[in-house]
Amino acid sequence: MTPPILTSNAFLRSDGRKGIRNIVTVVYLVECAHHVSREIQTPFRDQGVHLLGFSGCYPNEYSFRMLRSLCTHPNVGAVLLVSLGCEGFNRKGLLEAVRATGRPAGLLVIQQAGGTRSTIRSGRDWVSKTLRELESTPRTTMALNELVVGTVCGGSDGTSGITANPAIGRAFDRLVSEEACCIFEETGELIGCEQIMVSRAVTPELGRILDESVVKAARYYATLGHGSFAPGNADGGLTTQEEKSMGAYSKSGSSPISGLIKPGDVPRKGGLYLLDVVPDGEVRFGFPNINDNAEIAELIACGSHVILFATGRGSVVGSAISPVIKVCANPETFLNLPEDMDVNAGRILEGESNLDQVGDEIHGLIKRIADGQPTASESLNHQEFVLGYKSFEPVGPTCHPTYQ
């Protein structure tokens, strides 16, 4: 049987993956190259040229892996790296990794290119030339079983767990049944849900790993003094920690959990995956995710073509590389911030819709966005990006039992 079609406007990449955007990324390899990179990108920011990078001067395996995954993401058509010259980042390794995929890739080293003004001029020339080249990128058909969707919640309130989050869960259930790959994350917000999550794992061994990932998150947050084991916000009707966590967890829907991945791991098969964003080993480098965009970048590094973002209070962010669909949980917020929202899940509270209908609406919107329609945040040029230091141990074969 032929799998259902997502779009006929996709871009085929040399690794066989397909993209729904053809982005040029301008990438600073240290904060010292950030200004020059931003100046290169700004004139093209509404032509699909996005800015991302890494601020640190000290090399870090995780951040290298993140940028390599992002620069070879199927939504990316070409990459311009901008280095100051003396930072620790392995610019040659990243350049070679991108060139190996056949993408146009450039490297500008400010200290060797005559300084700020010369580098900006060279960079803009490179971007102009590359944008013309990308116009002739061939289009191809992409099936739903080639799609990767990530989900995140931010700016949550009492309505998130009863409208936007479970509606995203319904969309996830439908996508998983169509063999798409769906990723949920933030083990720190799953504290209290681990037992039910374990029961959804496709093998008992995977279940044990899922449980351990939540225990790790709880320990990590406790050490940072951030994790709260107190009952949830009683005023909003939440009674227990597990109830609060279940609200966030409901974004995962009800499909079996096929595997656990870490930032930069791209699932090889359709199904539902938990992304473990909490570093391994002793607690270092601070909070696992300093804001929502750090989580979005990690979901994209795992191959997400599109992000479903549930918000109650009203986050306005988008992201570099992959479109962000804002699913608004609270009907009052939707009225306050209509230009920033894509889906009004708050209609469920007003009796004008139900979870299945909003789930179907999200599903339909993903198809239109894959076809090229911009999301609210894309049309407003929201291209937020943040990347910090972390350390991870690689996952073992028990983390993805469906691959065999």
Next chain:
Amino acid sequence: MQPAIRLFPSDNILVLVRSLDAGDEVLIEGAVHILKASLGLGHKIAAKKIAIGDRILKYGAPIGSATAEIQPGEHVHLHNMKSDYLPTFTLDKGCEFHKNP
């Protein structure tokens, strides 16, 4: 529309989708129940009779257990349910995290 919704078929609680006043009526499985106190959006009421020790199910998942018998239409909150989760986790003086059996 109904002021309280069932999030999952097996749930034994309903969630209010708008604030209700004491004396307001809620229809649960054909029977009319009158609220004893005002309740805000997001609060829970019992969808059926719940015995002491029964799991409270929301999203089809246990979110705690009843600490008192709860009648249909009654407010379900801190006064008649508790977390099954919190007691299983403790923090010692060194901020080490323990999951107890």
